[in-house]
Amino acid sequence: MDWFGVPLVLLATLLVVDISALNSPWRYECIKGYCQKKPITEETESSAMSLAACRLFCLEAGAIWPKPTGNASVGTVLSTINFNSIDVIGANSETSSFDLVRGATKIFKQQIADLVPNGVTPKGGKSLVVTLNIEKPNINSLSLDLIESYTLTVSESADGRIQAVINANNFFGARHGLETLNQIIIFDNLRDELQIARDVQIADGPAYPYRGVLLDTSRNYITVETIKKTLTAMGAAKLNTFHWHITDSHSFPYVSKSKPDLAKYGAYAPEKVYSASDVKQIIQYGKERGVRVLPEFDAPAHVGEGWQNTGLVTCFNWQPWQDYCVEPPCGQFDVTKPELYDAIADIYGDMFEQFQPDIFHMGGDEVNFNCWNSTPSIVDWMQKKGWGLQEADFVKLWDHFQSQALEKVYQKAGKQIPVIMWTSHLTNKEFLLDYLPKEKYIVQIWTTGTDATVSNLLDNDYRVILSNYDALYLDCGFAGWVTDGNNWCSPYIGWQKVYENKPAKIAGQKKYLVLGAEATLWTEQVDSTSLDSRLWPRSSAMAEVLWSEPSTSWREAETRFLIHRERLVKLGVNADALEPEWCMQYEENCPIGGKFNIDNRHL
Structure with a gap:
C-alpha cells in the first residue's frame, strides 16, 4: 500500500490507519524549518510522518x-x-x-x-x-x-x-x-x-573541478579496507579526488614493479604493503564512486626508509633531527647523483602504468638546505660548479632536481600533464617565476589562507588548490608527539570552520584560479582504528563548499549536515558524533539563536 502516494495535506482526510499498526507513538511535524517530535493522536495517526520523511520535505534541498x-x-x-x-x-x-x-x-x-x-x-x-x-x-x-x-x-x-x-x-x-x-x-x-x-x-553540478581528500599512508600504515571506507564517504559527498600520499621517510609501503626492494626494506612489515592487486582494487573502487586516485611521490625531501642501501639518500635519520628536517626520521635525495633520475623514472613509470592519472603530484615541500649543506659530496659538487652555499644556491640545486624529475614525469606520461607541487621555498616571491612556470605547475597551498604566498600566487595567475592548514589540516588539535602539549597546528578544527573556508573569501576576484580544495590527514597520530572519525564528517563540510559554493553560513547547513553524518554511519563509516541524539529528535531546542529559542517560543 502507498501510504504517501498523495499530497501530505490530504492524507488526514483520505486515509484511516489503526495507530496500533504504527511502530512508534511519535510522529514529526515540520514547523518553521524544524522537524518537531509530536505524539500521534487519533486526528494525526493517518498522516503521521517519520523523522526521515519529515526531513525530506521540511529542509531546503530535501536533506541532500x-x-x-x-x-x-x-x-x-x-x-x-x-x-x-x-x-x-x-x-x-x-x-x-x-x-x-x-x-x-x-x-x-x-x-x-x-x-x-x-x-x-x-x-x-x-x-x-x-x-x-x-x-x-x-x-x-x-x-x-x-x-x-x-x-x-x-x-x-x-x-x-x-x-x-x-x-x-x-x-x-x-x-x-x-x-x-x-x-x-x-x-x-x-x-x-x-x-x-x-x-x-x-x-x-559542481562549482569546482577538484574536490579532494589527502591520506598519508606512510607515517602509519592504513589498511586497504579502511581506504575503501574513505572512498565510500567521498562518493557520498561527491568528492572526486583521493590524493594518496603513499610514501614518505617513515616507510615505503608501495610495491614498485621496477623497484620492489624499496617496499621490501622500507615497509613496516611484509604484510603492510600495497601490492599491485591492492592498488588496482582501490582504483576501481574509487572510480565506481566517482573518485580518481591520484598518487603522490614526494621528493626530493620526505624520503628515507627503503632507500638505505641505494646510496641515493643523505641525512637519513641523522640526529639531532631538528637540524635536518621537521620530524624524524630525516631523509632527502642526494640530487647530485645522476643514477637517481633513472631510479625515480622507474617509479614514475610504475605509477603511470597503474594509476593512469590525468594529473600528477610531485610533492616538493620541506626541503632542508642544512641537510644538503652538511653533506660533503653535495657541497663539493656545488663548489665545482662555482655555486655558493647560500639559500639562493640551494634553491638552484633544488631546481636542478626538479627540472630533471619533471622531464621524467613527462616521459613516462607520454605527454605534458598538469603537475601539482606544494607551497615551499620554490613558491616564495623571489623564486616563484624563475623556477615554477605557471604553464606547467598547479600549486597546492598548505600555508594559512591569509599568507602572503597565496596572494602572490594569485596575482601571478597560478592555478591553486587550497589545503590551508588553519582550516583543512584535520590532524590538528591532538597531543604533541615529538614534544609535550598539543601538536603544532592546534587547535582542533570544527566542521563549522571547515564550512566557512570558502575559496571566494580567500581568493576574491581571482577565485577563477582556484581549482578546488583538499582536506588533508597526515597520520603521525592516526591509523586504521581512528581514521574515520578524523576525516568524517568534517571533510563532507568542505565537500558542500566546493560543490555548491553556498552564500549562506554553516548554521543554515547544520541540520542537513547532521543528517549526512547519520548517512555516513549507515554506509559503515565511523563518522564522529557531533551532538546528543536528543538534539536530532528535538532539533528546534538546541541551537543557540535558533528559530525557536531565540524568541522563547515553545510549540
Whole structure:
C-alpha cells in the first residue's frame, strides 16, 4: 500500500490507519524549518510522518548533501517502493564505462538495502525503474575539464511504476545523480517501508573541478579496507579526488614493479604493503564512486626508509633531527647523483602504468638546505660548479632536481600533464617565476589562507588548490608527539570552520584560479582504528563548499549536515558524533539563536 502516494495535506482526510499498526507513538511535524517530535493522536495517526520523511520535505534541498546548485524540488509526495523490484538501465556492454555503470548500480542498490534495520523486511510497494541517459558513455576517467553535472527527475508512470531519469554527459555525472537519488530514498520506521520522494526535479553540478581528500599512508600504515571506507564517504559527498600520499621517510609501503626492494626494506612489515592487486582494487573502487586516485611521490625531501642501501639518500635519520628536517626520521635525495633520475623514472613509470592519472603530484615541500649543506659530496659538487652555499644556491640545486624529475614525469606520461607541487621555498616571491612556470605547475597551498604566498600566487595567475592548514589540516588539535602539549597546528578544527573556508573569501576576484580544495590527514597520530572519525564528517563540510559554493553560513547547513553524518554511519563509516541524539529528535531546542529559542517560543 502507498501510504504517501498523495499530497501530505490530504492524507488526514483520505486515509484511516489503526495507530496500533504504527511502530512508534511519535510522529514529526515540520514547523518553521524544524522537524518537531509530536505524539500521534487519533486526528494525526493517518498522516503521521517519520523523522526521515519529515526531513525530506521540511529542509531546503530535501536533506541532500551537498546542496544542489540548480533547481531542486522534491515535491510533497512519498511513494512506497519494492526493494525486490528495482532496475537500473544504463550504458550497454559495448561502451568503456559499462563496468563502472554496473559497479555504481550495485552500490546504489546496496545503499538502499543498508537503510533497512537488521531483522526487518520492508513491506511491498511500487517498482522503481532508473534510467541513465549518458551522452558520452565511452568516457571512463576523470579530468579537470570534465562535465560532472546531471539532471534528475522522479515521477509515476501510467502503469504505476516509479520512474527516475538521470541525464548526464558521462558516467561521473550520472553517478552523482545516482547518489542524489539514494539520498531521497528513505526507510519509514513507522510503517517498515522504503519510500521515495516523487515529483522530483533537480539540476545539479559542481562549482569546482577538484574536490579532494589527502591520506598519508606512510607515517602509519592504513589498511586497504579502511581506504575503501574513505572512498565510500567521498562518493557520498561527491568528492572526486583521493590524493594518496603513499610514501614518505617513515616507510615505503608501495610495491614498485621496477623497484620492489624499496617496499621490501622500507615497509613496516611484509604484510603492510600495497601490492599491485591492492592498488588496482582501490582504483576501481574509487572510480565506481566517482573518485580518481591520484598518487603522490614526494621528493626530493620526505624520503628515507627503503632507500638505505641505494646510496641515493643523505641525512637519513641523522640526529639531532631538528637540524635536518621537521620530524624524524630525516631523509632527502642526494640530487647530485645522476643514477637517481633513472631510479625515480622507474617509479614514475610504475605509477603511470597503474594509476593512469590525468594529473600528477610531485610533492616538493620541506626541503632542508642544512641537510644538503652538511653533506660533503653535495657541497663539493656545488663548489665545482662555482655555486655558493647560500639559500639562493640551494634553491638552484633544488631546481636542478626538479627540472630533471619533471622531464621524467613527462616521459613516462607520454605527454605534458598538469603537475601539482606544494607551497615551499620554490613558491616564495623571489623564486616563484624563475623556477615554477605557471604553464606547467598547479600549486597546492598548505600555508594559512591569509599568507602572503597565496596572494602572490594569485596575482601571478597560478592555478591553486587550497589545503590551508588553519582550516583543512584535520590532524590538528591532538597531543604533541615529538614534544609535550598539543601538536603544532592546534587547535582542533570544527566542521563549522571547515564550512566557512570558502575559496571566494580567500581568493576574491581571482577565485577563477582556484581549482578546488583538499582536506588533508597526515597520520603521525592516526591509523586504521581512528581514521574515520578524523576525516568524517568534517571533510563532507568542505565537500558542500566546493560543490555548491553556498552564500549562506554553516548554521543554515547544520541540520542537513547532521543528517549526512547519520548517512555516513549507515554506509559503515565511523563518522564522529557531533551532538546528543536528543538534539536530532528535538532539533528546534538546541541551537543557540535558533528559530525557536531565540524568541522563547515553545510549540
